[in-house]
Amino acid sequence: MEAELVPVREGLFAAPDNAPPYLIGGRCTVCGAVRFPWRTRCVACFSSGTVERLPLSRRGKLYTFTVVRVPPVGYETPYAFGYVDLPEGLRVFALLGGDLEALQIGQTVELELAPYKRDRLGRRVLGYRFVPVPTGARRA
Numbered sequence: 001m002e003a004e005l006v007p008v009r010e011g012l013f014a015a016p017d018n019a020p021p022y023l024i025g026g027r028c029t030v031c032g033a034v035r036f037p038w039r040t041r042c043v044a045c046f047s048s049g050t051v052e053r054l055p056l057s058r059r060g061k062l063y064t065f066t067v068v069r070v071p072p073v074g075y076e077t078p079y080a081f082g083y084v085d086l087p088e089g090l091r092v093f094a095l096l097g098g099d100l101e102a103l104q105i106g107q108t109v110e111l112e113l114a115p116y117k118r119d120r121l122g123r124r125v126l127g128y129r130f131v132p133v134p135t136g137a138r139r140a
C-alpha cells in the first residue's frame with residue numbers, strides 16, 4: 001500500500017485536479033504588497049484582514065542557491081535550496097529539484113510538488129520545489 005501523502009503545511013500551495021499546482025501568496029488591498037506565504041496581516045503596512053489570496057506565477061528566475069551535501073537528520077543528500085524571483089515582485093525561498101549540478105543563477109525555474117521526506121507517522125510529506133525549465137520549452 002502506498003504511504004499516505006500529506007502537505008508540509010496547509011495553505012502553502014494548491015494542486016487543482018485539472019491544472020498545474022501553484023503557490024498561494026497574498027496581496028494587500030491597502031498597500032498592494034505581495035507576499036508568500038499568505039497571512040491575515042500585511043507585513044508591509046501592518047493592516048489586518050486586508051490580504052487577499054493570490055495564486056502566484058509558476059515560473060520565476062533563480063536568484064541564488066546552494067547544494068547541501070551533508071544531511072541533517074531525516075534528509076537525504078544532495079539537495080538544493082535557494083531563492084526564486086517571481087514576476088509578482090517577490091523572492092521565494094524554496095527547495096530545488098532536477099539536475100542539481102546543472103543549476104545556474106538566473107535560469108528559469110518552474111514550480112512542482114513532490115514528496116521530500118517522511119514524517120513521524122511514516123507519511124510522505126508533500127512539499128513544493130522549483131526545477132529548471134528545459135531550454136527552448138515554451139509551455140505556459
Ligand SMILES: [Zn+2]
Pocket residue numbers: 028029030031032033042043044045046047
Ligand atoms: Zn499592506
